[in-house]
Amino acid sequence: MGDTFAILYVCTGNMCRSPVAERMTRAALAARLGPNADRFTVYSAGTGTVDGRVMTAEAAAQVKAYAADPTGFVSAELTESHVGGADLVLAATRAHRSDVVTMDPGALRRTFTITEFARLAAALIDRAVTDRALTDRAPAGQALVDAPPELPAEPVERARALVAAAARARGTVRPARPDDDDIPDPIGRSAEVYEHVGAIIAGAVGVSVTALVGS
Numbered sequence: 001m002g003d004t005f006a007i008l009y010v011c012t013g014n015m016c017r018s019p020v021a022e023r024m025t026r027a028a029l030a031a032r033l034g035p036n037a038d039r040f041t042v043y044s045a046g047t048g049t050v051d052g053r054v055m056t057a058e059a060a061a062q063v064k065a066y067a068a069d070p071t072g073f074v075s076a077e078l079t080e081s082h083v084g085g086a087d088l089v090l091a092a093t094r095a096h097r098s099d100v101v102t103m104d105p106g107a108l109r110r111t112f113t114i115t116e117f118a119r120l121a122a123a124l125i126d127r128a129v130t131d132r133a134l135t136d137r138a139p140a141g142q143a144l145v146d147a148p149p150e151l152p153a154e155p156v157e158r159a160r161a162l163v164a165a166a167a168r169a170r171g172t173v174r175p176a177r178p179d180d181d182d183i184p185d186p187i188g189r190s191a192e193v194y195e196h197v198g199a200i201i202a203g204a205v206g207v208s209v210t211a212l213v214g215s
Contacts, residue, residue: 008086014046062198121211
């Protein structure tokens with residue numbers, strides 16, 4: 001809270017999807033913010049795990065494939081303190097999202113699935129750009145009443161504003177299929193499944209981080 005911003009990723013075992021997202025997000029923030037990335041805390045936990053498990057070798061390979069670092073990761077069982085300390089909770093599936101909100105109902109407006117938040121964030125940024133262009137062409141003194149507020153330039157303030165805007169926009173930008181809001185669990189499956197999951201997570205992380213802190 002305050003001058004920092006915390007992102008929590010949640011899956012079941014905290015050995016595949018959420019650690020991959022965590023480490024990809026850390027790398028993306030470092031690339032965009034440099035030393036200021038320290039103002040963002042990124043961590044993960046699982047709804048059905050115990051503390052101290054390592055990431056699967058296949059998940060670690062996906063982290064490395066996207067130029068992120070899997071070193072030193074160990075799992076954590078999801079607790080209320082994990083959720084309470086997060087400014088944004090991103091869940092692997094709709095069921096995990098429900099688990100988080102059941103644990104802490106107050107987290108509803110800052111809890112999304114990973115792909116849901118990326119979709120909402122992208123739509124909000126696209127709309128802001130379009131509305132700004134229309135406003136620039138509008139007659140002097142004529143404003144677009146429903147134009148979204150300008151996102152702050154300061155990264156933490158921007159991230160908070162985007163999460164609030166995404167909460168207000170929830171349900172207005174629907175997936176092509178409901179299942180698109182669920183990232184499949186790759187554990188025990190083929191390398192190709194891990195690659196597919198890695199690509200989904202990498203795409204969502206790229207969109208979300210760019211929207212949260214700016215390009």
